[in-house]
Ligand SMILES: C[C@](O)(CO)[C@H](O)COP(=O)(O)OP(=O)(O)OC[C@H]1O[C@@H](n2ccc(N)nc2=O)[C@H](O)[C@@H]1O
């Protein structure tokens with residue numbers, strides 16, 4: 001009998017920036033209690049999943065050569081978790097990551113790939129599964145994975161995995177400065193714990209004003225409120241980030257913040273034109289490896305369709 005092999009599925013998935021990241025106490029499970037406001041940005045990865053007799057993973061773009069292409073990759077772990085959830089054995093899939101999100105950059109690149117893999121395989125395997133069910137699997141893979149599924153702007157609590165949408169009326173324009181090397185998320189949280197034992201690093205206040213600024217849509221109001229408790233720890237581990245943050249504001253951004261656990265710095269700009277100008281000036285300042293412009297909010301992991309879809313491969317037929 002002939003079995004028709006479904007065509008590969010490609011999913012586009014956004015990076016995140018934390019507009020507000022307040023870090024609470026260390027819990028017994030090793031995680032910190034968080035209150036964060038995420039925004040999904042137009043800086044994306046693309047993940048293609050395809051049925052194959054030779055399962056494996058390929059990585060192109062950001063992190064090529066440094067991100068593991070084995071069973072420890074978060075995209076592969078997502079495939080295994082979904083397969084287990086629906087009672088399939090070892091996933092017979094090829095996963096191709098085309099990464100635009102910097103690896104270990106504080107922009108949830110690995111989490112994005114995991115979320116995209118869940119959405120891609122749900123489509124490839126024709127599963128009857130809701131996004132909320134996928135989010136439960138996502139939360140088991142990492143604190144940032146559920147947000148990459150939903151995208152938009154959201155308030156995250158717990159260890160960051162419990163989400164409610166936040167009204168955001170405006171498209172905000174960002175410049176992102178990638179650093180030459182990544183930072184390990186657990187090391188940054190540990191550094192914050194150390195700083196808190198030794199002293200009193202700044203703690204940002206309530207998230208309510210940020211939520212109000214998002215509803216108003218005024219980037220100037222939002223710029224005054226960007227805050228990240230992990231910034232002191234990221235800067236302590238990577239002192240050069242101070243210069244980067246200063247350079248972005250000197251170049252004309254309204255404000256800058258370290259994204260999540262860093263080291264990527266995110267600069268909020270007045271409008272799209274200003275963002276392009278800030279990016280050009282920052283590129284010449286010699287304070288970072290790469291500069292990108294992006295806007296947000298954008299949707300979460302989505303199967304790519306329409307005109308910009310990669311041309312589908314003709315279906316292959318296995319005897
Ligand atoms: C810094 C953020 O990006 C902010 O959105 C996230 O909190 C990190 O999320 P993530 O990379 O998905 O992190 P996970 O894979 O869940 O956790 C990696 C490690 O980071 C630390 N971690 C993470 C989240 C959290 N709320 N508290 C923590 O202390 C823990 O040491 C954990 O073992």
Ligand SMILES: Nc1ncnc2c1ncn2[C@@H]1O[C@H](COP(=O)(O)OP(=O)(O)OP(=O)(O)O)[C@@H](O)[C@H]1O
Nearest residue numbers: 073074103104105106107108109110111113144185
């Ligand atoms: N698909 C993947 N993409 C990037 N890194 C991955 C992936 N899978 C596993 N990793 C590992 O996870 C580590 C963290 O990568 P990631 O890009 O998710 O960091 P991050 O953006 O700082 O995460 P977050 O913002 O969620 O804390 C990398 O150093 C890499 O070894």
